[in-house]
Amino acid sequence: EYAAACGIPAQTIAALAKEFSSHGKRAAAIAHGGMMAGNGFYNAYGVVTLNALIGNLNWKGGLSMNGGGFKDAGAGPRYNLESFPGMVKKPAGLPLGRNAPYEKTAEFAAKKAAGKAYPAQAPWFPNAPNLTTEWLTGAVNGYPYGLKALFLWSANPVYGIPGVRAQVEKDLADPKKIPLIIAIDPLINESSAFADYIVPDSLLYESWGWASAWGAVPTKASTARWPVVEPKADKLADGQAIGMETFFIALARAMALPGFGPGAIADMDGNTYPLERPEDWYLRGGANIAWLGKEPVADASDEDILLSGVERLRPLLERTLKPEEVRKVAFILARGGRYQPAKETYSEDNPEWMTHRYDKGLQIYNENLGATKNSITGKRFTGCATWTGPTFADGTPMRTLYPEADWPLQLVSFKSALQNSYSIAASRLRGIHPENPVLMHPADAARFGLESGDAATIRTPGGSVRGRVIVHAGVMPGVLAVEHGFGHKELGARAHRIGKTHQPEVPAIGAGINLNDLGLTDPTRQGKSVWVDAVSGTAVRNGLPAAIARA
Helix, strand or coil: CHHHHHCCCHHHHHHHHHHHCCCCCCCCCCCCHHHCECCHHHHHHHHHHHHHHHCCCCECCCCCCCCCCCCCCCCCCCEECCCCCCCCCCCCCCCCCCCCCHHHCHHHHHHHHCCCCCCCCCCCCCCCCCCCCCHHHHHHHCCCCCCCEEEEECCCHHHHCCCHHHHHHHHHCCCCCCCEEEEECCCCCCCHHHCCEEECCCCHHHCCEEECCCCCCCCCEEEEECCCCCCCCCECCCCCECCHHHHHHHHHHHCCCCCCEEEEEEECCCCEEEECCHHHHHHHHHHHHHHCCCCCCCCCCHHHHHHHCHHHHHHHHHHHCCHHHHHHHHHHHHCCEEECCHHHCECCCCCCEECCCCCCCCCCECHHHHHCECCCCCCECCCECCCCCCECCCCCEHHHHCCCCCCCEEEEEECCCCCCCCHHHCHHHHHHCCCCCEEECHHHHHHCCCCCCCEEEEEECCEEEEEEEEECCCCCCCEEEEECCCCCCCCCCCCCEECCEECCCCHHHHCCCCHHHHCCCCCCCCCCCCCECCCCCCECCECEEEEEEEC
16 A cells, blocks of 8 residues: 555565664664655654654664754853843734644634534644744735734745745735835845845854754754854944844834843843844853853963954954953854764763653654644544645645646655755856756656756646756656755846846846745635645645646
């Protein structure tokens, strides 16, 4: 049955199972972006359950947890960057992404009182974390509520969410739908192009930041980002470059919000310091990182400071930090962060056991999931890994509405090794990898009369694009694979006028196709929608029904 569903011979599946289970705990299976499908949640659940079946969690060679980072924006040990007087402790109300129980809403109560609690107007996702997939469609539908103002910071949902552009493009241009849109971005992208105001932001090498690995690093690590070039953005009267931080500090000051301005940051002795510039925040966060753990980091030597380029920041460090903090923060900046020694990956008591371990029980059956009802059908979700084909919100199988006879192929996406969602604007990278031909299996190429280099029209129920194909045996028969990061309509692909200055137009930035322009709406739902997984609410960008023909 599984072999028929996925097209992989049963013998191959059995051989993989034997290989996976033949090495004790020294094997691991993970699920990631390939699971962004109409049945993605349960597919991912099935894959990660394999780890529980061989008992590999927390063992060398098995499934390990991320070591995490050294917290910069915490309550110490040097500065309290976690709270301040007058702080709103927790936002109230329903999340726009609907990642909350439908049964706790006023809509449910009203419908239940009327004798029919289900279906809800749209799906709810109580088992999911914060979701942004349906912010835009939810806002223009006014469900669960509309928006009066929207801030976008380095975000591009119009480009990045499958099918959303066709759904909300006209609404984003209508000030009656969302009266105020403010984008903070170094680029005019497909989303910020609809903004009423664009605040220029810094690029990677112009800015401050602390980050930690989201996964796959078993030891604790925090990376440091500090300006290595002068920002290109315009300057404020005091010489600061305009960016996200300066904008929000100025906005907070204008609104007289607590937590900003003179005396906004407190140290552990109750002394206060200003939050008026980005470095006021980031350098004190660096001091917190430097003092975390059993003992603080070492002082940077003069050689460290000179050879790393931190010498240029020394006046800023000395002006912002306490004397005993300057060289310790410089030590972290000079090394690009703070990193737990690799020798501490495994436990001192048992070298086969990870130091950073997941300490909660594994749930082969998840009671919360099994007790949750689909807000459209009113039926309970299955509480353990299972196989189901891709479906829409009301449980209708995708192939019932879009049969293979009409849509013989399926689209999948994959990340580029050379480009990301905005790097196509870098001319040197374009010289290496200027477009994204669509990959198709030799059998499909023969079936549709196509060869490598041919121009083809690719259609889905959600749209149509023209691209170039490459015949490649590395994709499954019946699949078209589209590399992400291309097919831009903005970023300089078309000209913009800022004041009296016309920005350059670079058609090469618009090369290739964007699979998300082919994303589907959910035909079983009311109003504007995109196709999402029924449990997790994640966007469906794999398994889109498609057809292809020579252009």
